Amino acid sequence: AQRVTQPEKLLSVFKGAPVELKCNYSYSGSPELFWYVQYSRQRLQLLLRHISRESIKGFTADLNKGETSFHLKKPFAQEEDSAMYYCALLTHGNKLVFGAGTILRVKS
């Protein structure tokens, strides 16, 4: 089965605290994984992809094949990071399968 699991519906942290949004996947072969973000009243948009290994807005995500995880991390949360975050997997059929999403709330 090709599946993405985001175990937390809501993650609430204080400004300046580290953030880790969890994502686990089920996939046979080499996965391609992505994080999408949806800010309040905005469209869903790509945040980063594991292949590029880049840092976007201070966020990074490392693919851990042993743990089948692709957690999104940021060392110091900012209020503007508050949003809904979706982890997604590119399937064998060349389609995106999304997780249910995690709401990140950064409190001042």
Place this chain on the structure above:
Amino acid sequence: DAMVIQNPRYQVTQFGKPVTLSCSQTLNHNVMYWYQQKSSQAPKLLFHYYDKDFNNEADTPDNFQSRRPNTSFCFLDIRSPGLGDAAMYLCATRAQGSSVYEQYFGPGTRLTVT
């Protein structure tokens, strides 16, 4: 600004009354997708068009149909909405030759069934 527009943003329909959701794009993208997202669930692909070629997902109910009269417009028709069809419906587009992850999403239409 080039973009993906979904109208209306909020739609209320009655149980069993046909409803049509609209998506238009100024990006001139060849591929258009429709996703259904129920409350607290992942967006789920219903179908997509590659130009005029329609690709239905195996588990998309027959109650859901789609039309793409031209490159710019794509419609989602729900023939007999049930209470379980209440959801956010997302339209997305993608340029020919781009990667699947490079989809450009619209703001969504929230459908309520009474």
